[in-house]
Amino acid sequence: MADITYVDVRVSKTKRIPPTSQESPERVFYSDLSLIHQPGGAAPAAPPVCSFLSRALVVVVVLLLAVVIVLTVFTLRYATQIHFKTKKTNASDADSTCQICPTSSSKFQETDILKDLKTYLCGDMNESICLICPHKWLSFRNRCYFFSEQSESWDFSKKYCLTHRSDLIIIDDQNEIDFIEGKDISKSYFWIGLQYNKSNSEWSWLNGSTLQNGSIPVRTHKPGNDCGSYSSREIYPQDCNYRNKWVCEKEAAQFDERFFGTN
Secondary structure: OOOOOOEEEEEOOOEEOOOOOOOOOOOOEEOOEEEEEOHHHOOOOOOHHHHHHHHHHHHHHHHHHHHHHHHHHHHHHHHHHHHHHHHHHHHHHHHHOOOOOOOOOOOOOOOHHHHHHHHHHHOOOOOOEEEEOOOOOEEEOOEEEEEOOOOEOHHHHHHHHHHOOOEEOOOOOHHHHHHHHOOHHHHOOEEEEEEEEOOOOEEEEOOOOEOOOOOOOEOOOOOOOOEEEEEOOEEEEEOOOOOEEEEEEEEOEEEEHHHHOOO
16 A cells, blocks of 8 residues: 655745846736645544544443443342252252151151260260260269369359359269369369358358268368369369369260150
């Protein structure tokens, strides 16, 4: 394709040349014509119509993108609603065929899952009652015991037990003492549920009963040492703010054969 060169035409002011003696008296005017070359062959500015069409095209593209985004959002929302409706329907169908759900007689049907659960929680469960304690609690007879690893005051220890639906241990008999002595904590002092009652000068358990004389040896009480700690088969009066380990005690959860639907 041939190159096109654009030039600007400029006309300068006219100059009047006086006539000579040989020339006719007619007036002759001369003009200077100058050509200015535009480098690069740049085309003249686009007319206003082209600029308007370009802007209109940009607006149309933006509107189309907005429509695509709106349609995508509505499609995703619709697909999500269909998914949850389908899931809910499947769950309802599953409930109608559930084989381990409670029946109208409030009993569980025997299944492999329940058998495994019974074995895991209760072992062989030769007895009719299964006793279960929380994680990190130890079972003895029909009770659960928690032996702390940290040391705190008597009040803190009591509150800790209460938040776990238990209380500081109340030592009932020699069998319970033997159980405690088999644990590492027995080699140190730990808080028990015993306090000194200044009104009657007696030691009282948290359940309101009084410590029986001779049941457990008690060291001499001194003013200010109003909380009971235990160590090596003896009770030691100590300042309640002293930091000791502690033992919590509560009833074990009981499950019989009816829970597993074997009766």
